[in-house]
Amino acid sequence: MPYIAKSAGLVVAYLALAKIGLVFGAVSSSATIFWPPGGLALVALLLGGARYLPAVFLGAYFTTLMIHAPLVFAAAFSLGDTLKAYVGYSLIRRYGNLDLSLSRLRDLYLLILLGGVVPSLVSAAFSPLGLLASGMVTRDILADVMWQWWRADVLGIAFIAPIILVFARQQSRFFKVRRTWEMGAVWVISFAVGQSIFLGWKLPGITLNEPLGLTWVYPLLIWAGLRTGRRNTALIQVMFMAQVLAGAYLQTGYFADDFVRYGMANFWLFAMLLAVAGMALSILSTAQRKAMHQIALNARVSAVSSDGIVIVDAENRIEETNPAFTTLTGYAREEVLGKDPRLLASGKHEREFYADMWRMLLATGHWEGEIWNRRKDGEAYLEKLSIYTLKDAQGKVVNRIGIFSDITQMKAEQETVAHHAQHDFLTGLPNRLLFRDRFNQQLAVARRYSKKFAVMYIDLDRFKPVNDTLGHQVGDQLLMAVADRLKSLVREIDTVSRFGGDEFAILVSEVMTQKDVSILAEKIQTALRQPFVLDSHTVNISGSLGIALYPDDGFDMETILNNADAAMYQAKHGDAKAR
Missing domain, CATH: 3.30.450.20 (PAS domain)
Incomplete structure (x- = not known):
């Protein structure tokens, strides 16, 4: 339903603008100098897509019914106007990379070039040929009719399309309270000057030696464009265009004899300048204000x-x-x-x-x-x-x-967290997680260079009685002392780890034979048998130890650890054959 309603609205708006072009822009029975529906049709496709092509066609066709045009011309005109809108829409979509809010000058110029100048060649061919086929024009004036038709379409798109877009796409408030007086002054002065130039009014209380010329229009456009924004400038452009068309229609004011003498050529040039200059100035001004605002914002962000x-x-x-x-x-x-x-x-x-x-x-x-x-x-x-x-x-x-x-x-905090995640909180030794990582690194080296390494599994004997009789605090001190003795016996490349409770593991890197590991194992057992002096207590313990070698006793961590644990268990229960 919204699509049907919007399509119907598009048809009605097309017919209204067509009426304006036919009444106020006609330069002959076969052409106008200004065709505003072209701008509306292009914008409808840019905003809503190609699905509005049927509405554009219907609007064009109903326009021919208003002037009771022959069927051949009606078909040619409707097809030409629809194709013109579609070609402009396609060129802009494909090559324009257009910001429809017209925030840059290139957007305005590409809109006019790709949406107006080029596509209008299509309608400037179809419609005049339809006139020729209908017998409404002769071959000797066909080229002139095509030229007039192209100018009318280009002007309609260049003038109407930007105005609709700045109102359809801009989100900021139109009326700004802080500029009420300035906007009011622009409107009053622009209206008075426009009435004087284009409709021949005499300004009240002002005596002029000669009538005001077009040079008075451009300072007002500059004022509006630089100070009051794109939408206000667009409305002032519409007001000037309405005054120009009314003056030409009533044959009064600056363009009173332009049709008779120049075929409205001067009007077309002025209207194109009006369409481009005012909007271009307002775009530049808006871009400058945005840039200044961005600079101020960046400075504020930098400061805070x-x-x-x-x-x-x-x-x-x-x-x-x-x-x-x-x-x-x-x-x-x-x-x-x-x-x-x-x-x-x-x-x-x-x-x-x-x-x-x-x-x-x-x-x-x-x-x-x-x-x-x-x-x-x-x-x-x-x-x-x-x-x-x-x-x-x-x-x-x-x-x-x-x-x-x-x-x-x-x-520092990250490193502390990482350290705690990989180390035993009590002894500071690597925990099982870090032991696994270093085991995998050693395993990769051993596989690559065909080397051996060993894992020792150590379980403290008589630790539980110490914990039970002297308390957990002394037990903790004993575990820390054991960790220190173990670390003092190994190389820097080896890893001493606490797995939990009274269980320790040692990763012995780069061993040549089992004898090398056995010598270290004897040193460890001798060191653990030495008394530990903890505060006022002297504690005597020992350790049961199991050894597993890579690759002799396994090819992965789980297998090697299990074998070392089994060897330790046998040693703990007095098996003389345990390693």
């Missing part, structure tokens, strides 16, 4: 941002900083302007680090990573830094922007 911001020129000299830069580095803005950011260097990075950074910057225009810098007071800190390169239209570097934050504390 907790991230430090530093801007350097093409020679890497500091041009600007924000307040957070001073907070994070300790350097005031005035202290660093014109200087190289290397004044923040901590000395913790090699030359190659900075060389890699610059290689990435020069190749891609962007670098992001972590870097150690130094504050004014000498304190080193870790920062997360992103650098972006700004280039001009020719691709030449203009500025680079660095955005950074102090992540020293966050990094």
